[in-house]
Structure formats: structure tokens, C-alpha cells
Amino acid sequence: MDDTSASSDCWFDPWATSQGPNLISLSASITTQVLQATAKGPQARIRQPRPEQVERVTNIVSCLVANLAAMHQGHPEHRRLAIPLRHTSQSRYDRKGFGHLPHVIDAMAAQGLVLKHPAHIKKRRTGIEATGGLLEALLSGTVAEVGRAEGEETIWLTARMGRNAIGHKLPYQLVDYVDTPEACSLRREMEEINAFLATQCIELQGQPQAGFKLTRRFLLRDIEDPHTFHLHGRLYGGFWESLPKRLRADLRINGEPIADLDFASMFPRLAYARVGAKPPEGDLYAIPGLEEHRAGVKAGFAAMLSSANEMTRLPSGVKDALPEGWTGRRLARAIEEKHPALVPLFGKDIALDLMFTESCVLVAVLLRLARMGIAALPMHDGVMVPLNSGAQARCIMETTSLALCGITIPVATKVA
Template identity: 40%
Template sequence: MTHFDERSDQEHDALLVLLGGEGLGEGTVPPPAPTLMHDPWLTVRELSPLADLAASLHAKLEAASARNPNRKPRADAAERRLAIVQNLVANLALAALRHPPGTRLAVQADKKSTTRYDRKELPRGPLIDTLKSLAEEGLAVYHAAVFKHLRTTVEPSARLRSMLTQAGASLEDISRAPGGETVILKAVVGRNRPKILVDYADTGETLRLRAEMRTVNDALAGADIRLRGERQPPDQLVRVFLVDGAEARATFDGHGRLFGGYWQSLPRARRAGLTIGRERLVELDYRAMYVHLAYAYAGAALPAGDPYAVAGLEGHRDAVKKAAASLFFRDGALRRLSGELRELLPAGWTAKRLSAAVEAKHPAIAHLLGTNIGPSLANTESNILVAVLLRLIGEGVVALPIHDCVLVAESAKAAALAAMREESKRLVGMALPVEEKAGQ
């Protein structure tokens, strides 16, 4: 099972989906950049300029369809068609208002049976038909799929961008339909292949996890969160759990990190523009969290000093950090260096030498390295973060999670520090060290 690196696991899967689940082969066309995944749960806020624009476009498409003698109007489908137009307009508006020209939306065009992850009002056939109709009206640019290479993509046209400006539409006009799944289970099905969604039966555990996410998302939706003074469309955080293989039993003890917040993928410089309640934010980070969690698991105390300071690798901290992550998320010994690790290490270092150096630095947890304990550590990390968020919400504080850290208003810094230390002690038996990152 692969681990979560600095790049969002969802972004990685989105890219693979866009590529048809395969890497780019020789002679293929590279994907457009940037590319977003179509979000079936976006819609327009009622009584907004964007809602008016969607209603106008829907009426125009309905009138054109009514002139088609091969189509028999169905009154019971009118609401569904409107929902599709509202969803597509919201997605295209998001691409146009938040991202540069040329940004595309990748759309899942193939038909499959409906699962808990689908929005039933948006069946794929009518969705694609409506996209094509918008393209025929000059409101979108439709790019058909390239078999085994690129998925269907669409982008807002210059005409639609102009209409959005004339209508006075803004990101605040974008809303979210209720009902999106927040407890996601995916299966790892191979290297460099997108993880597949797993449909599962609810249990007491999944109901509890979903209730926790509802509390978190309701608090986020009710908070005054802005980027450079502008309210953003409401995001929905989800927890993503992983299992090994499509036939594996549905369990929720592997990974579980929180994804879905737009702030998670913002470059650090742009995060400085985030505010909650008009206050600037501070970033509080668990230091070397996986190493500390491994020591807690082993019932041992972590020695003082930097856990990534290894003899012979002074000045190569990033290499040691990545090596430790690799050793947590693998079965068996590290037999060869990845290209990234090789670039970070000084000349003469091998996989065997690197592993021995990490083990010598951390003898108390050496027996855990190469045992694929990483997914369990990641699950503990995410459980702690959710507990911190829930505790802060109970104290009237909203925090923005980014995997092993939180962003909070400056006035809530002391409360957040206490929550992070005390919740980690409650869950793993030791208060994990927390530091404020500079430059936020």
C-alpha cells in the first residue's frame, strides 16, 4: 500500500484518471494543465446571479430540445435536467473564476452502476449530452476522450467567461448539494493505476465516522473563511481510507486522511491570504509525527534532538525523512533507492547503507521498519486530527486541517496547541510535540 507524500493522493489519482489509468507512453499527448476533476455535488446558490444564468441557459436548452421531433418531453425529468445544468454551470464557473484560462474539467463519461458515491440526479448519459449542448451553444469547449490516454475534458469558453462577468457572478454564487459521501473507501489495484472506489455496507463505525465529518463540515460551512478577502465556494472534507485490492474486506483502519479543502493545495505563499473571521492564521504542525507515533506504538521514548539527524547525512535531512517514510510504508527491506532519494543523498550511499543508518538512529523502532506499519500510523494521525477538530469546534474554534497540521486564527493559537497536545496524549499515550511553522 503506497503512502501519502507531499502531493495530494487525490490529485495523483485525478491525474491517473485523466490519463485513463495509465502513464503517458511514447508519442502520446500530455494532459492539459491545470486540470480539475468535475465535482457532481456543486450547484448554484439560490437567488444569485449564477442561479439566474443557469436558469436562462436551461430554458434555452429546453427550448432547443423541444424542437427535436425525436425527443418526447418528460415532465418528471425536467428537475433532473435543471440540476445537471446548475451543476455544470457551477463547475465551469469555478474553473473560470478561480483558475486561469485553459483550465479544463475532467469528466467521467463512461457509464457504470450507481454507488454510494454518485449523485443520482446526474446520470452520466444526460450529463454528457448536456455538456455537448453547451458546447454547441458556444458556452463550453468540449474535448472528447482519447482511448487509453485522456479522459473527456471540458473548459469554459471565452463567451461563457464574458457572460459570467456581465452577470456579476462570483465564487460566492457556488454552493454544494447535500448528500455527498464523506467516508471514502478506495482499493489499491496496482502501481501507477488510480485507486478504485469501493462500495460498502454501513456499520456502527462508518455511521460514527460520517457523523464526525458532518460536524466538521457544518462548522466549516458556518465559518467566515476567506482567501484574500473573498469568500470561497463551500468545500466538503472527506476521509479517504485504503484497502489492498478490490476484493479486500472493507475496513477503516488504513490511512483515513482528510481531503477536499481548497487550502490544502495552496502554495505556502498563497496560504498567507487565508483568514477566519477576518483574522490571519497560524500553522501548527506535529513535528516528525510518524516517527513519534512509531515510538508510541513501541512504548518507547524518542531520544532528544532531531529524529532525522543521522550520522553521515548532515545537511541531508530531507533524504532521511523520505527514507523513514519509505521504510514505514513497505513490506521488506529497502533494496534500491528511488530516483528522488538518489538525488537527495550524497555520492556513495546505497539502500542498504541508508536503511542501516536509520536503524542505528532509531534502534527502539528498528523492528517496525519494513513491516508496512505506515497505513496504521496514518490512520492514527488522521484520528488525532479529527479529534482535535472536534474538540476545537466544541470550544467555538474552527480550524483548517492539512494532514498533520492545522491552520487557526491567531486568537485561537493557545487553544489549538492545547488540543493538539492533549488529544494526542489521550489517543496514543504521549503528548506529541507541536511547533508553529514560520512564514504562515
């Protein structure tokens, strides 16, 4: 998968589309300009366009305008929209009919609507940004006019690709799987959740947000493994998932402030359920000498469950969250002393299995709440619901964990 790490880039989303009246009108005007320009150009690829070609260009322009609107209005920290240059065969994850994307970008650049930056060779992408009249029009609009096109795949399957010659992890690869009854059932669940959330008013700092679609992402430990949907399975795609905690208090669901509900210490509790043991009382991440470094203990605990080997060195993110003098072996011994019943799970790459159980609980909670008419915004181990629905949601979360895991996982309310 492409590198999306450049902080100045906003990654192109092929499923974004112009939805509100202003963006639709703007996209229609630009589509006309692009079609006229390409019909006249000496190197034109599109001459006297057929209806299907007009439709393709219309969809591409609508998508580009929506992406630029989302970037310039909603993500001012990003300077460029990063467009991938790789030419790969179509898969279930791709939006069809976008073969003319580079030509449409060139036409928009020639019309003075966008600035096109040279391609970054190593990352194999080019960058664009709106300029002139297009930028002015976008800045006067609202990100709420950005919607989602139909047909987006909500059930993703990726595979680990091992490591390269110097030991670095290779990027995961999307798997173009064949539909099965299980995949279709999982997709129907996501369609129900997305359809319900699309009817709810979700605002941040008093402003409606761009359309979104939640996806559920599964993983294979190896590209040669059978195509199954039993590992990972967490949900992605909601703008609130990357929202700084300080801004969660500014979220409103149907005009109400939120209740931020979190399964308490869910990962270690799922691990205890897996070995059939009862967890100790109190904070499961409380380690003597690290009382003020809970985040580091939590990250180290997850690393021990995620690795296929004994933790002898601290991952960089864990190391930065611990005080001087703590090594991988020292932290591992301290966690093992705190949780002797879980020692058989450490270094066994079991985290993906626990994530799957976690995601099954979360999806079941979302479906039950949706059928009760309660909007819930999922995090990996919790949900955000309207404040007045907090007590109902807490009850649903605890009863669902008991039904699916055999234990009641306590639910805590986070303070914004």
C-alpha cells in the first residue's frame, strides 16, 4: 500500500464525491470546461465524448473537487492532495472508471484551476492544490457538502508480507478475495450501521462534517493463508477516530453532547477470558514503579501480545513512554509478575485474535444501539453516544460483552 506519511500531504480518496448543491454546481461547471478543453486539444484523448465518457469525467471532477474541498476546508495543515501514480489492475477496493484521472488533472491545471506539483519518485505520487477561482470557491463553502460515492467496499482483507532483507516489515497487501456467505453477512452488518449513521446529525464545533463510511478491516498472517475473516476486524473511517481527546467535548450527536464510553482494560480482560482465568482486582495496567507511566505499560502489554517472540527490546513508542532504566526484559518480567496467568499468551502473536473478539463485540453493540435508534460513534474499544443515551449504551455494552465473551467487561465514562 502507498506511503501516506508525508505530513504536508492529504491522501486522495477516490470515494469522496461532491454532494451539496454548491459543490455539485461547481463540479458541473468544471466538468464542462474539462470536456471542452480536451475536445479541442491537439493531443486530446477525449474527442466528441460519448455519454459514458462524460459520466467518467463528471465522476472524476466531482471526486477531485470533493477531495480539494475536504483538504482546503477541513485539513488546512495539509498543503497538497497526493495522487497515486501506480497503474495496477482493478480490484474490489478500487473505484471504476478513473483511468482518465491524470488527463483530467492536466486539463484542470491547464485551465488554472489547480497547481500540479512534480511527482515524488520514491513515493510514486504527484500533488495538486486548488488555486485561483476554484480555491476561492472552495474556501467559501463547507466541508458538509462532501459526500461518499456508492459502491465502496466495507469489508477489507489485507495480508502481512513478511520482512525485507534488512529485517524491516514490508507493507501489508490488500487481498482481492472472492465473496463468501460470511463476507456477505459481514458486509450487510456494515451497511446497516453506515445507513443508520448517515441519517444522524454529527457535528464538530457546531459544524456538520463530511460524509464518511465505516469499513471493517481483517488481516491474514501470511499472504498464502486461506481467505478468512477471523483476525483483526477493527472499524475505521470515522473522522472522530483521529480526533484529539481535547476536541471530543466539541462533538454533538443530534444536538447533544457526547458520553464517551470505554470498555475498561479490554485487551487484558479478553486475554484472561481466553485462558479461562479471572483478572486481579484494580487497574490491570498498574505496575509497581510505573504508576505514573500507565500509557507505557499499556503499550508494552499490547506489544507482548502482538509479537511472535519474547520482548527483549522496547519498541520505540513504548520506550519513549517509560522512565530511564526500563528495558524490554525488565518490563516483560514486571508484566508477567502482575499477570502470571497470561504468560502462555505472551510472544504468541495473539493480539490479532483478541482484536477480532473486540471488534465482534463492538459491531454487535453498534447494531443493537442502531436498532434502538441510538447513534454510536465507534472507537476500537468503546463508543461515543448522545449524553442522554449513556446509561442505555453502557448496559448494552456490558450485556453484549457477557454474551460474546463469557465475562462482563466493565464500562467506564471518559472525562473530556
